[in-house]
Amino acid sequence: MMRRSWIVCCILAFCCSISAQEEDANRYTSHALMGGVGLANVFDNYLSPLEYTGIEARLQRETFRKTKLMEGNVFVQTLLNVNAYTTHSPAENAHMYGGLVNWNISWLYKWELNNRIKVLAGPMADMNGGVIYNERNSNNPAQAKAYANIGVNARVIYNFNLFHKPATLHYLASLPLLGAMFSPQYGESYYEMFGIKKGGSHNVCLTTPFSQPSLRHAIYLDYPISNTTLRIGYVGDLQQHKVNNLKGHVYSHALMFGFVKNFKLIKQKDKDHVKTPYQL
Amino acid sequence: MVIMLLSFSSCIKGEDWGNGNAPMDNFKALWTIIDEHYCFFDYKAKAIGLDWNNVYKKYEARISEKMDNKQLFEVLGEMLSELQDGHVNLYASFDIARNWNWREDFPSNFNDSIQQLYLGKDYKIASGLKYKILPDNIGYIYYASFSNGIGDGNLSEVLNNLSTCDGIILDVRNNTGGNLSYAERLAARFTNEKILVGYICHKTGTGHNDFSKPEEVWLEPSDGVRWQKNAVVLTNRSCYSATNDFIKSVKRCPNVTIIGDRTGGGSGLPFSSEIPNGWSIRFSACPMYDADMQQTEFGIDPDIKVSQKKEDILKDKDTLIEFAREFLKK
Numbered sequence A: 001m002m003r004r005s006w007i008v009c010c011i012l013a014f015c016c017s018i019s020a021q022e023e024d025a026n027r028y029t030s031h032a033l034m035g036g037v038g039l040a041n042v043f044d045n046y047l048s049p050l051e052y053t054g055i056e057a058r059l060q061r062e063t064f065r066k067t068k069l070m071e072g073n074v075f076v077q078t079l080l081n082v083n084a085y086t087t088h089s090p091a092e093n094a095h096m097y098g099g100l101v102n103w104n105i106s107w108l109y110k111w112e113l114n115n116r117i118k119v120l121a122g123p124m125a126d127m128n129g130g131v132i133y134n135e136r137n138s139n140n141p142a143q144a145k146a147y148a149n150i151g152v153n154a155r156v157i158y159n160f161n162l163f164h165k166p167a168t169l170h171y172l173a174s175l176p177l178l179g180a181m182f183s184p185q186y187g188e189s190y191y192e193m194f195g196i197k198k199g200g201s202h203n204v205c206l207t208t209p210f211s212q213p214s215l216r217h218a219i220y221l222d223y224p225i226s227n228t229t230l231r232i233g234y235v236g237d238l239q240q241h242k243v244n245n246l247k248g249h250v251y252s253h254a255l256m257f258g259f260v261k262n263f264k265l266i267k268q269k270d271k272d273h274v275k276t277p278y279q280l
Numbered sequence B: 001m002v003i004m005l006l007s008f009s010s011c012i013k014g015e016d017w018g019n020g021n022a023p024m025d026n027f028k029a030l031w032t033i034i035d036e037h038y039c040f041f042d043y044k045a046k047a048i049g050l051d052w053n054n055v056y057k058k059y060e061a062r063i064s065e066k067m068d069n070k071q072l073f074e075v076l077g078e079m080l081s082e083l084q085d086g087h088v089n090l091y092a093s094f095d096i097a098r099n100w101n102w103r104e105d106f107p108s109n110f111n112d113s114i115q116q117l118y119l120g121k122d123y124k125i126a127s128g129l130k131y132k133i134l135p136d137n138i139g140y141i142y143y144a145s146f147s148n149g150i151g152d153g154n155l156s157e158v159l160n161n162l163s164t165c166d167g168i169i170l171d172v173r174n175n176t177g178g179n180l181s182y183a184e185r186l187a188a189r190f191t192n193e194k195i196l197v198g199y200i201c202h203k204t205g206t207g208h209n210d211f212s213k214p215e216e217v218w219l220e221p222s223d224g225v226r227w228q229k230n231a232v233v234l235t236n237r238s239c240y241s242a243t244n245d246f247i248k249s250v251k252r253c254p255n256v257t258i259i260g261d262r263t264g265g266g267s268g269l270p271f272s273s274e275i276p277n278g279w280s281i282r283f284s285a286c287p288m289y290d291a292d293m294q295q296t297e298f299g300i301d302p303d304i305k306v307s308q309k310k311e312d313i314l315k316d317k318d319t320l321i322e323f324a325r326e327f328l329k330k
Helices: A002-025 A190-196 B002-009 B023-037 B041-048 B052-060 B069-081 B112-119 B152-161 B180-190 B242-250 B310-314 B319-329
Strands: A028-044 A048-066 A074-088 A095-112 A117-134 A142-162 A165-182 A204-207 A215-225 A228-243 A246-264 B089-092 B095-097 B124-126 B129-133 B138-143 B167-171 B195-200 B215-219 B231-235 B256-260 B268-274 B280-290
Touching: A028 A074, A028 A228, A048 A095, A048 A228, A048 A246, A048 B268, A074 A228, A074 A246, A095 A142, A117 A165, A165 A228, A190 B180, A190 B215, A204 A228, A215 A246, B023 B052, B023 B069, B023 B268, B023 B280, B052 B069, B069 B089, B069 B095, B112 B138, B124 B152, B129 B152, B138 B319, B152 B180, B167 B319, B180 B215, B180 B242, B195 B242, B231 B242, B231 B319, B242 B256, B242 B280, B256 B319
Parallel strands: B138 B167, B167 B231, B231 B256
Antiparallel strands: A028 A048, A028 A246, A048 A074, A074 A095, A095 A117, A117 A142, A142 A165, A165 A204, A165 A215, A215 A228, A228 A246, B089 B095, B089 B280, B124 B129, B129 B138, B195 B215, B195 B280, B268 B280
16 A cells, blocks of 8 residues: 555646746747837839839737647747838839738747757648828829738747847748738729728738738847847848739838846746746 | 848839839839829720720830930820829829810809809808808808818808708819828718719739729718708819819719809829829829719719700800709709
8 A cells, every 4th residue: 555655646747847937938928029110121012113222111029839739849929020221212202101010820840960969840830910001192092901820930949148148149030821911903093992982802812822912031049138138130031912903112221229037936046047038 | 041041032122114214114113103003904995995005005106214303204205195084183293284175175064253253242151161151042162172181160151141042053274183081071961871873993913904802892871960951062174173073973963953164073082193203293192982883083974964055165154064063942
């Protein structure tokens, strides 16, 4: 009887140990907030056949957290991108203004190539909403942007030491594969769409990599300074579409700067041992 | 890296018309924009013998790399005038190319000095509307532009003020258009039932005949005060665009009689674009038809044609207003 009790206690203790470890690991979460400025190239042939160029401002918020899924090898990543741009025509006598809000969630499976390099990849879903406004057009002054996708996200994390401190290099890429996009037809006015038809058919289009060959990618360097982790990097946001015989793109390239905060939901006695999810 | 290469290999770019300042590049850009977006090629081929490919050949020969901006503007403006469309304009910082033959080739049938005598000094103003009661108890409303906003509250107030009149004259002469919503809002005061007033469609591709299925346009009666007595709408050749659309709608209303001259037309909803040197272009993009699926691009005939008489001008009389007053008194 004593022996059986001992075995049960050992099993329970082992299970609790595993559970505690998993719970501990998935309580690590990382939040990054960045702002940046960059260049924008905007083309939408509903508004103009010409490419407009200018500057953009961008905010990005990222959360990255380990989950219990698939033996703790799956991470949840969310990205919120908000950008706004002001651009001018090639002749510099007309302006287009616009912006987009993008929210993106992905579940990334981790492959650990060695103790420094991890590759993560998995499915993602994203939603996008925004507008482009051309200041001098008459009945086609603006183009609403609304689309959602499922696709794949990938992330490469490289941990290394820089000036005797732990640094992390990230490369992120997001590629939509299948989605739905709102678009007027080639010469359709918003007056007809919403003033007469009260919402029309043919205005929601199925998108694939052929009709929406788009990519968001970024490269960041995290570096600890004092009690804070600084993040600097680059975001390349290349959005393109070709639906309803209308085509367009918004290319933006921004330099980003911000901070990373690593959280653990339980009290941590030794801050030197707080791990970031990028190190798990 | 593979993903990046795939994305860059499938770039979706704007049209490459070469050097933004080269006359030939701008000529080709303008011709192509109209070729791919203009909505009346088929109709105007039959109505006025327009052949856009011939237009290219005719005007290409006049383009020279040595010509200056003003010479180029003149040639491009002449090319656009082949469309005979008041909604087609080329805008440069020094001029606007236009075709206003729809009104300039015809008598105006409107004299604002004489009209002012009818309004006097004691007329009322409700947003974009000027109105008063004439001595013979006929209400007179003048709406100079559908670009001047009118709200439902304005319309109810005006019609309430004129409710004791034997009839009203709604004068939209020289109203060259504006906002279609205001035209619809005003027309909705003259029907108690939902009326089919026309159709609208749009281009679905670059071909001259790539059009969507025509969509029915219905006039819904207003929830506010609606005019139940007889009404006359006065028109002339300067009734264009949204005003033409208003006439198309009220012509279907039961107690409304259109008196005056044929309207100027302009039934294409205009869109804008631009050419590489920065000149802006406006063109008819979406054709709108009447309830019989007939074009009104070249105007709508009145129910009763009345022209301004010279002898009336000498007497400071507006022939159309006088005719309308007599008509309503009967």
